[in-house]
Structure formats: C-alpha cells, structure tokens
Amino acid sequence: MSSIMDRExxxxxxxxxxxxxxxxxxxxxxxxxxxxxxxxxxxxxxRIKSVKGxxxxxxxxxxxxxxxxxxxxxxxxxTVVLWDIDEEANSITGEMVKALGGNCYxxxxxxxxxxxxxxxxxxxxxxxxxxxxLINNAGxxxxxxxxxxxxxxxxxxxxxxxxxxxxxxxxxxxxxxKKNHGHIVNIGSSxxxxxxxxxxxxxxxxxxxxxxxxxxxxxxxxxxxxGVHTTLACPAHVNTGMFEGCKLRFPSLMPPLEINRTVRxxxxxxxxxxxxxxxxxxxxxxxxxxxxxxxxxxxQILKFCGVSTFMDSFVGHLENNFQSSESKxxxxxxxxxxxxxxx
Ligand SMILES: NC(=O)c1ccc[n+]([C@@H]2O[C@H](COP(=O)([O-])OP(=O)(O)OC[C@H]3O[C@@H](n4cnc5c(N)ncnc54)[C@H](O)[C@@H]3O)[C@@H](O)[C@H]2O)c1
Numbered sequence: 001m002s003s004i005m006d007r008e009x010x011x012x013x014x015x016x017x018x019x020x021x022x023x024x025x026x027x028x029x030x031x032x033x034x035x036x037x038x039x040x041x042x043x044x045x046x047r048i049k050s051v052k053g054x055x056x057x058x059x060x061x062x063x064x065x066x067x068x069x070x071x072x073x074x075x076x077x078x079t080v081v082l083w084d085i086d087e088e089a090n091s092i093t094g095e096m097v098k099a100l101g102g103n104c105y106x107x108x109x110x111x112x113x114x115x116x117x118x119x120x121x122x123x124x125x126x127x128x129x130x131x132x133x134l135i136n137n138a139g140x141x142x143x144x145x146x147x148x149x150x151x152x153x154x155x156x157x158x159x160x161x162x163x164x165x166x167x168x169x170x171x172x173x174x175x176x177x178k179k180n181h182g183h184i185v186n187i188g189s190s191x192x193x194x195x196x197x198x199x200x201x202x203x204x205x206x207x208x209x210x211x212x213x214x215x216x217x218x219x220x221x222x223x224x225x226x227g228v229h230t231t232l233a234c235p236a237h238v239n240t241g242m243f244e245g246c247k248l249r250f251p252s253l254m255p256p257l258e259i260n261r262t263v264r265x266x267x268x269x270x271x272x273x274x275x276x277x278x279x280x281x282x283x284x285x286x287x288x289x290x291x292x293x294x295x296x297x298x299x300q301i302l303k304f305c306g307v308s309t310f311m312d313s314f315v316g317h318l319e320n321n322f323q324s325s326e327s328k329x330x331x332x333x334x335x336x337x338x339x340x341x342x343x
Contacts, residue, residue, distance in 0.1 A: 059109070070082055118167070193286070
C-alpha cells in the first residue's frame with residue numbers, strides 16, 4: 001500500500017517538475033518574442049489604427065493639451081466629447097472642432113466630484129453613445145512648498161489629477177470590456193517618474209497616475225481583454241501656461257515643449273497602441289538612471305540641471321489668465337483662425 005502511495009507521490013512530483021520546466025521554457029520564448037516585437041516596432045513604424053467614428057471623451061478639453069487633442073481627433077473623423085469645468089473655454093474648443101467640420105458634444109463637468117462624473121457620464125451614454133476612447137487629461141498644480149500649500153489645494157490636486165481617473169474609468173471601462181474594444185489614455189507627467197521641488201502634491205498625484213495606469217494595464221492584459229488598450233503619456237514642461245514662469249538651468253538645451261508637437265507625439269502613441277510615451281526622450285533617460293544611481297548622486301545631477309530651482313519663478317495660470325497672451329503660445333482667436341484655415 002505504502003509503496004503504491006510512494007510511487008504516486010513520486011509521479012506527481014516528476015509531473016510538477018516537468019510542468020515547471022515547460023513554464024520556464026514558455027516564459028523564455030514569450031520574453032524573446034516580445035523583445036523581438038519591441039525591436040521591430042522601434043525600427044519600423046507600427047500600424048496606425050483608425051479612430052473614424054470612435055467616441056473620444058477628453059477631460060480638461062478647454063485649454064492646452066486637451067484642446068489640441070480634441071482638434072487632432074476631430075481631424076481624424078472621431079466624435080469628440082469635451083469635458084471641462086470651464087464652460088466658456090470648453091465652448092471655444094467646441095467652436096474650433098466645428099470649424100474643422102468635426103462632430104462634438106460639450107459638457108460642463110468637474111471631474112473631481114464623483115457624483116458629477118457619474119451623472120454627466122450617464123448623460124453622455126444616452127446622448128452620444130458608449131465612449132470608446134477616454135482621455136484623462138484634466139490637471140491642476142499648486143506650486144508651493146509642502147508647508148505652504150493650503151489643505152484644500154492638496155485635496156484638489158489629488159481629486160483632479162488622480163481620483164478623477166478612478167471615477168471616469170469606472171464609468172466607461174465596462175462597455176469597453178464588454179465589446180473588447182477601447183482605449184484609456186492617462187496624461188501623467190515626467191514629474192510622475194522623477195520628482196521636482198515644490199511639487200509634492202503634484203508629483204505624488206502624477207506618480208499615482210503612473211501606478212494607476214500600470215495596474216489597469218495588468219488587469220486588462222491578465223483578464224484577457226486584448227482589445228482594450230492603455231497609454232500613459234509623460235511629457236515634461238509643455239508651453240501651455242500651466243507651469244508659466246518655470247525654468248530649468250539650461251533652457252536652450254531643454255526648452256518648454258511646444259503644444260502641437262507634444263500632442264502629435266501623444267496622438268502617435270495612442271494610434272499605435274503604445275503603452276507609454278515620454279517626451280522629450282531625455283525623460284526616459286532620467287527615469288532610467290534613477291533606478292540604479294545612489295540617491296545622493298541623482299540629487300546632485302538633478303540639482304546641476306536646475307531641478308531644485310525650476311519652480312522658483314512659478315507663476316502658473318494667474319486668475320483667469322487663460323486669455324492672457326503670456327500664458328498661452330496662441331490666443332483663442334489665433335487657434336480658431338488656424339483651425340478654420342487648416343479645415
Ligand atoms: N503643461 C505642462 O507643462 C504639463 C507637463 C506634463 C504633464 N501635464 C499634464 O497635462 C495635462 C494637461 O495640462 P495642460 O498644460 O494642458 O493644462 P491646462 O491648465 O492648460 O488645461 C487644463 C484644463 O483642465 C481643466 N480642468 C481643471 N480642473 C478641472 C476639473 N476639476 N474638472 C474638469 N476640468 C478641469 C481646466 O479648466 C483646463 O481647461 C494635465 O494633466 C497636466 O498635469 C502638463
């Protein structure tokens with residue numbers, strides 16, 4: 001009796017070992033396959049997907065990156081749904097989209113308020129249809145030392161930059177999973193990979209966006225939802241006015257990014273289902289060296305580059321200065337005119 005048991009236990013043991021060896025071999029081949037595909041993608045442009053007829057919802061579409069994304073998506077014949085807390089600014093984006101012959105629906109929505117997000121999301125589903133591309137772009141910055149930030153500004157930063165992603169994604173992801181078709185795009189930041197002085201709340205919220213997107217991607221991949229994609233965009237300083245006044249030590253080497261170029265790079269990432277895009281490429285470099293350099297060494301390098309003084313001359317969006325020419329590379333009228341011309 002006991003010798004039969006021993007033989008069965010031994011057979012189980014051998015089967016387990018063989019299965020484990022198979023798993024290791026399988027892992028090796030899949031890793032090699034993914035590496036080969038990544039190298040091919042690096043040298044040859046991957047296939048660009050069509051977004052014609054897709055319903056693209058953009059939060060914070062009233063200004064900057066969000067507005068330009070709306071324009072670019074409408075040029076590609078997508079229906080754009082514009083969400084912003086600022087009704088007037090959002091309606092200008094709507095006019096720009098319509099001037100291009102685009103199809104758009106504008107809604108006032110404060111994405112930091114969970115109940116409002118749910119209410120407006122239901123309205124969108126009824127009036128427009130199921131959202132197939134969600135772009136979590138709305139963001140705010142307070143730009144003060146930790147001890148100087150009023151409590152309510154800290155809460156606002158987390159509510160808008162991070163918690164809003166939970167509320168919007170939970171509203172629109174179920175229909176994407178059901179159809180196994182969709183894309184969640186989160187606009188993070190280089191400050192969500194490498195910290196910057198006087199941005200404790202902003203960096204913490206953007207590091208959160210990085211983690212949120214990474215885990216959402218795992219849930220989709222491990223859940224077998226291969227038709228639903230995620231993209232995390234991590235731009236450095238973009239010339240939208242959000243970080244007005246901020247300067248690195250060598251501005252000619254690392255000037256603020258131009259909105260149009262940044263948005264074109266983000267668009268390319270979305271249209272090729274790229275999971276993460278950093279712009280400029282130096283963002284990848286700093287994020288990489290940070291993983292192995294001693295903390296003190298990294299601090300000295302960042303200090304040399306002017307990271308410690310980047311926020312010293314921060315002005316940001318002054319009260320209602322979305323209209324000020326200083327805070328924007330283009331005025332609303334200029335943008336509208338250029339949209340009409342290119343349309
Ligand atoms: N500008 C940069 O240098 C930079 C760099 C890296 C990442 N980012 C990120 O890119 C995104 C867009 O930045 P931007 O520079 O275009 O900003 P922006 O300030 O030009 O525009 C942000 C838009 O979000 C809207 N908004 C703010 N709070 C909102 C709320 N509670 N609900 C709905 N809408 C709200 C504003 O009204 C505005 O229209 C943000 O998430 C930002 O953190 C910006």
